[in-house]
Amino acid sequence: MEMTMQLSRTLKGQEEIFNLGHTLRPRHRQILFSVGSGISFAELRNKMPNCADLETLVSELLQNGFIQPLRNKAAATQASASAATAPAPRRSAAGLENARGYVLEFMATLVGTKSPAYRQMSEVHDMAGFEAVLPMCRKVIAAVASPHQAAEMEAGAARRMASR
Numbered sequence: 001m002e003m004t005m006q007l008s009r010t011l012k013g014q015e016e017i018f019n020l021g022h023t024l025r026p027r028h029r030q031i032l033f034s035v036g037s038g039i040s041f042a043e044l045r046n047k048m049p050n051c052a053d054l055e056t057l058v059s060e061l062l063q064n065g066f067i068q069p070l071r072n073k074a075a076a077t078q079a080s081a082s083a084a085t086a087p088a089p090r091r092s093a094a095g096l097e098n099a100r101g102y103v104l105e106f107m108a109t110l111v112g113t114k115s116p117a118y119r120q121m122s123e124v125h126d127m128a129g130f131e132a133v134l135p136m137c138r139k140v141i142a143a144v145a146s147p148h149q150a151a152e153m154e155a156g157a158a159r160r161m162a163s164r
Helices: 011-018 026-035 041-047 054-063 073-085 093-110 116-122 127-144 147-163
Strands: 006-009 067-070
Touching: 006 011, 006 026, 011 026, 011 147, 026 041, 026 054, 041 054, 054 067, 093 116, 093 127, 093 147, 116 127, 127 147
Parallel strands: none
Antiparallel strands: 006 067
């Protein structure tokens, strides 16, 4: 297996981890957890140096649709650099307010209104500020509630942003 190959969990892999699917053997689950949202095969090998059959286990997870290969880091870096220079899609102020309101409501329910992340999100008035504070809100929700609920909050905000 190519050491620079980037791996990430698929939706099926996310469900296995966060919805307590427990259909995999413990070693497969450990690898799936280590893969997270993205890691190279070399980094995975460094994280699990005592796993002699890592390549076989990763191949099985790939074949069963729990993880997926991504482009190598150089291509991903080049693509993100070109995306940074491309004009961002125009989003409406109403979409931003809708998404911000959703995140604030979500956080108030799970974390409360005293959280610094809640305060910072309530002070956001533009897209750049929203995009800067959203990852912090996700981390707070993941820590206090669950990573699954954090992903749900982020997906809901993205839907509301795109719907307007």
